[in-house]
Amino acid sequence: MESIKASSKGQMVIPKPIRDALDIKSGTALSVELVAGEGFKVTVKPTDRIAAINRLAGSLAHRAKRMTPAEEDAAFTAAIKADDDRTRRTGRRR
DSSP: OOOOOOOTTSOOOOOHHHHHHHTOOTTOOEEEEEETTTEEEEEEOOOOHHHHHHHHHHHHGGGOOOOOHHHHHHHHHHHHHHHHHHHHHHHHHO
16 A cells, blocks of 8 residues: 655645556546545546547537438448458558
């Protein structure tokens, strides 16, 4: 168990071995919970990747071409196929 100190602003540095083990990087969301009579507990919030993708998509919506659901599916399928082909080509070179 490692010991850390709080700064005058209440900030604490999570030791590197713990950050590495939990994959905590800059911007990682953490939850802090008061544990009565003991102290507090810090946990890593699960990343909501779907929400992040929707935020990104929303920021690009004004540039998007309007598509029907069938056209969207076809575009996604084409993009996935292109990525798979690129991955296969890259894998053969190694």
